[in-house]
Amino acid sequence: MEYNTQTRQMIMDLIAKNPDRIFKASDVARKLPNISLSTIYRNLSRLEKSSIVQIVGAEENNELQYRYTGPGSCESKMHLVCKDCGKFFHLEGPALRILQHSVARLNGFELDNQQSVLLGHCASCKRRRK
Ligand SMILES: [Zn+2]
Numbered sequence: 747m748e749y750n751t752q753t754r755q756m757i758m759d760l761i762a763k764n765p766d767r768i769f770k771a772s773d774v775a776r777k778l779p780n781i782s783l784s785t786i787y788r789n790l791s792r793l794e795k796s797s798i799v800q801i802v803g804a805e806e807n808n809e810l811q812y813r814y815t816g817p818g819s820c821e822s823k824m825h826l827v828c829k830d831c832g833k834f835f836h837l838e839g840p841a842l843r844i845l846q847h848s849v850a851r852l853n854g855f856e857l858d859n860q861q862s863v864l865l866g867h868c869a870s871c872k873r874r875r876k
């Protein structure tokens with residue numbers, strides 16, 4: 747029990763230190779080589795259930811990608827995530843307000859900023875692709 751709690755804390759600390767990055771179980775395994783991959787998978791799914799991390803998508807090989815949504819994560823901003831390099835960008839200010847208002851007007855739907863992630867390709871990755 748002791749050991750389990752400690753392991754989960756180590757994984758959580760690592761993630762919380764990089765709040766604006768996408769990561770996969772294999773990334774955590776590289777940083778914490780003493781913890782087995784199956785333990786990391788198990789802990790990530792626990793953290794996901796308690797809303798400390800959020801699944802933002804899967805790579806082509808179906809490995810799940812997570813991001814930190816626990817205490818201290820950016821709250822009033824929506825995140826744009828580049829599928830190529832994993833970088834996060836913040837959507838805030840007028841652009842976010844326009845998006846919220848049009849969605850609310852058209853669908854009567856209230857967006858959850860902290861939980862929402864828009865996936866795409868960032869400017870520098872788009873340039874590199876050409
Ligand atoms: Zn952020």
Ligand SMILES: [Zn+2]
Nearest residue numbers: 828831868871
């Ligand atoms: Zn990018």
